[in-house]
Amino acid sequence: MTPISLIQSTAETLMDKAAIEIPDDYLTGLKKAAEVEDGDLSSFVLQAMLENYEAAKEDRRAMCGDTGCPRWYVKMGNEAQVEGGPCALETALRRATANATNGVPLRPNRVHPLWRTDHDNNVGINAPEIEFAFEPEGAWIDLTTVHKGGLFGTDYRMLFPSDGLEGIRRFYLDTLIAFGKRGLACQPAIIGIGLGGSKDTCMVLGKRAACLRTVGDRNPDPKIAAMEEEFIELGNSIGMGAMGFVGKSMVIDCHIEVGYCHTGGMQMSMHAFCLSSRRACARIHADGRVEYRTDPQWFTPYLRRETVEWEGLSVAAE
Amino acid sequence: MTKPRKIRLSTTPSPEDLAALKLGDIVYLDGLMYTAREGVYMRALEERANIPMELPRDSAANFHCSPAATINPDGTFRMGAVTATSSFRFAKWIGEWLEKSGAKLIIGKGGMAPEVYRKHFVPHGAIFLTTVGYGTGALLGRGVENVEAVHWREELGLAQAMWVLKCNEMGPFIVASDLEGNCLFERENAKIAPGYAALYEGTKPAVMKRYGETDDRSDEVIG
Numbered sequence: 001m002t003p004i005s006l007i008q009s010t011a012e013t014l015m016d017k018a019a020i021e022i023p024d025d026y027l028t029g030l031k032k033a034a035e036v037e038d039g040d041l042s043s044f045v046l047q048a049m050l051e052n053y054e055a056a057k058e059d060r061r062a063m064c065g066d067t068g069c070p071r072w073y074v075k076m077g078n079e080a081q082v083e084g085g086p087c088a089l090e091t092a093l094r095r096a097t098a099n100a101t102n103g104v105p106l107r108p109n110r111v112h113p114l115w116r117t118d119h120d121n122n123v124g125i126n127a128p129e130i131e132f133a134f135e136p137e138g139a140w141i142d143l144t145t146v147h148k149g150g151l152f153g154t155d156y157r158m159l160f161p162s163d164g165l166e167g168i169r170r171f172y173l174d175t176l177i178a179f180g181k182r183g184l185a186c187q188p189a190i191i192g193i194g195l196g197g198s199k200d201t202c203m204v205l206g207k208r209a210a211c212l213r214t215v216g217d218r219n220p221d222p223k224i225a226a227m228e229e230e231f232i233e234l235g236n237s238i239g240m241g242a243m244g245f246v247g248k249s250m251v252i253d254c255h256i257e258v259g260y261c262h263t264g265g266m267q268m269s270m271h272a273f274c275l276s277s278r279r280a281c282a283r284i285h286a287d288g289r290v291e292y293r294t295d296p297q298w299f300t301p302y303l304r305r306e307t308v309e310w311e312g313l314s315v316a317a318e
Numbered sequence: 319m320t321k322p323r324k325i326r327l328s329t330t331p332s333p334e335d336l337a338a339l340k341l342g343d344i345v346y347l348d349g350l351m352y353t354a355r356e357g358v359y360m361r362a363l364e365e366r367a368n369i370p371m372e373l374p375r376d377s378a379a380n381f382h383c384s385p386a387a388t389i390n391p392d393g394t395f396r397m398g399a400v401t402a403t404s405s406f407r408f409a410k411w412i413g414e415w416l417e418k419s420g421a422k423l424i425i426g427k428g429g430m431a432p433e434v435y436r437k438h439f440v441p442h443g444a445i446f447l448t449t450v451g452y453g454t455g456a457l458l459g460r461g462v463e464n465v466e467a468v469h470w471r472e473e474l475g476l477a478q479a480m481w482v483l484k485c486n487e488m489g490p491f492i493v494a495s496d497l498e499g500n501c502l503f504e505r506e507n508a509k510i511a512p513g514y515a516a517l518y519e520g521t522k523p524a525v526m527k528r529y530g531e532t533d534d535r536s537d538e539v540i541g
């Protein structure tokens with residue numbers, strides 16, 4: 001049984017880490033981009049960002065003044081048990097979010113959409129988002145927080161099978177160019193693409209593709225992996241770089257996730273995880289050990305399963 | 319690849335200082351700067367409240383920003399990271415604000431439309447400095463030596479209040495418009511645009527269009 005106090009304290013540490021420490025995979029990706037970037041202004045921007053990550057860590061202050069919208073992804077092994085149950089866990093995560101907003105400090109970004117009420121703690125109706133998933137084995141709990149920034153860089157479109165791959169390519173370019181101008185998307189970004197599902201699933205898949213997979217990770221379907229690689233190239237050949245200046249660094253990585261959809265449609269969503277690609281994770285083991293990491297390991301074979309049954313799950317329905 | 323020039327500039331710059339700046343120059347600021355965005359503009363311009371600072375004597379630098387900061391129980395401030403907010407949204411007030419405040423430096427995210435520069439900035443001898451990244455919040459936070467005051471905090475709330483910041487080599491910022499109203503982003507867009515045709519070669523418009531892609535609302539958007 002995992003004590004709720006351990007969940008809350010771990011979550012508070014994660015809030016701090018996410019806001020301040022750029023994940024290594026993104027940092028390595030950005031350094032590579034900085035090496036090949038030859039646009040004079042774009043290149044200056046990338047260098048300034050690299051200095052900024054260092055300054056954030058040295059001073060222990062948030063890397064970006066817009067600290068985004070903190071959200072949570074919780075994954076549990078099938079045998080995990082939380083003291084007080086799932087509602088206590090949700091409360092612990094809301095508390096951690098509020099405490100860290102004051103502690104780091106973060107910007108209290110979350111307001112009511114109509115009345116603009118601000119609780120000054122990033123907590124409110126449906127905020128922070130807390131999403132759950134499960135794995136067939138283990139008694140651990142994985143906590144991941146993502147501080148997603150950016151009002152720009154995200155779009156959805158209902159495409160159809162007759163739009164084909166070219167249609168996907170075109171919408172990809174449209175979104176990158178529209179939001180890349182003046183650097184509204186704060187590129188170079190990790191681009192997440194959701195394909196299929198239904199409209200909501202498509203958005204969720206694309207966002208998770210952007211925020212929960214690390215730079216360099218490829219989709220297990222070789223044909224989708226090839227598309228990801230092609231799209232990195234394509235995005236970086238627009239002629240645009242950081243802040244929309246002449247350059248060649250728009251995309252640090254591209255991740256595509258799919259979900260089975262209605263036979264008539266081919267939904268597509270685009271998401272950009274910005275220059276402050278903030279995510280932090282921890283595994284809380286049943287014995288109380290906590291291991292911190294930056295790879296959420298969200299997309300597992302189990303989460304991408306296609307079949308009815310899953311081997312290894314032994315409880316059979318009568 | 320030529321390296322951009324780096325220049326230190328006062329937040330009460332002389333016309334000569336400003337005339338020497340070229341699009342794409344990198345600027346670091348010294349002196350007092352204040353944050354003002356929609357809340358301050360509405361209060362000062364629409365509600366005609368008295369501005370609680372002597373402008374532009376104290377500062378001619380208006381920052382479109384809400385800092386990640388908290389006010390301690392003892393009334394002191396804790397400043398975290400500092401990042402600008404997108405400036406194009408403030409076009410509605412900027413002409414009147416330049417007139418009233420005498421601001422010479424508008425500092426924000428992503429610049430404003432070229433027409434806004436020509437119509438409002440040029441006659442007031444003002445230029446636009448954009449933040450960099452735009453995620454360089456930790457670097458900018460370092461450049462804030464002190465929070466001198468927070469005005470209109472009760473009236474407008476923390477995010478919209480007028481924060482008066484003492485800057486010491488605060489930056490980097492990039493010169494996004496000059497005294498003639500030239501626009502850095504417009505120049506860059508024009509350099510990139512010729513490549514679009516080749517990029518889109520072989521693709522065709524989506525089977526189902528959306529309003530906005532056609533101005534004809536009688537269009538069935540299929541096609």
Ligand code: SF4
Pocket residue numbers: 064065066067068148149150151185186274275276401451452453
């Ligand atoms: S999009 Fe990202 S880098 Fe840009 S201002 Fe927002 S959080 Fe910062």
